[in-house]
Amino acid sequence: MHVDPFRKEIIFKIVYYGPGLGGKTTNLEFIYSQINPKLRGELVTLKTKEDRTLYFDFLQLELGRVNGKKPRFHLYTIPGQVYYGYSRKIILKGADAVVFVADSQSVRMDENWKTLADLEEKLILQNKSLTSFPWVLQYNKRDLPNIETVRALQTKLNFFNVPFHEAMANKGQGVFETLRTAIQLALAKV
């Protein structure tokens, strides 16, 4: 978090983490498409030629004045592919909260676990842990066939009983609810 009382700004860093092709960028694209252009910056995407996130996506949101202060939110996604581990470490640095975008499809459970373990490893490097760090789970792709039930997902992924939301990021369902929860968790930690 970054506080600037001269400009009366408070900036929060929210990082979208999760396996590749899980819908992290789709979350940001939906937010970008729905927010008043006066209250957001341009969506920065650093992609490969194959349209996969290479380094990160970045979107800045603001809410106007709240009690005379100007809250801003810096939203980042991480590249999901395993070989971009260093990029993830860098982007996670200084995060105030994490949105873990899990893929609800049964065949993707292994990837969800691996990425969650990777997140914990990266947090430990910063002397943090999933047990106490503010994070929220988003069970994405609820509209696809062959998905796990929410109960099964809760058992398999939500070991620490953190808040969760079901989502269909491509249709916008659950996107803002998840972001709101992440912001509230970040604020509660200050």
Place this chain on the structure above:
Amino acid sequence: MTNSFNNNNNGNRWVFSEASFEKINGTVNDLCSRLKAHVVVFADMNGYPISFCGDTRRIDINNLTAVGAGTFSATAEMAHLIHEKQQFKYIYHEGESQNIYLCNVGEDYLMIVVFNKNTAVGMVRALTAHAVKKLTGFFSELQGEKEKATEFLDDEFRSLLGKELDKSFRL
């Protein structure tokens, strides 16, 4: 009055004093003016702009800083890969009409200078190095000036922020 400082010590965020911020602002403005730079940004390595000046209407400072901080961090890993003991001190990108010079300010901050071909890169390096020296000198004076950022985030703000989020996100 206080300003930003990204250190997170046991969950407490600390902020600069007004006097320190004025010194930082003065250094950044002076550098921008002496180089006739398009933009100068002093930011932290997490991608938060702290002080900036120049043509900030045409250049999105937040996006520039986010990508600049990411670039700088990536080169730190490149240094590590080639067994360089310290991170690289600066990065220079030369464009057709605009150039970008990035350099670290201690371990936690960076400076971004956007300038055109009318300014020699050697001059940018020299004057930026001078500004960086001044800034690192200020940081050593910071101890004892810290305040908790929590003092800025009062209960009323927290409560109103939730309502504003619902309104903006149409929840």
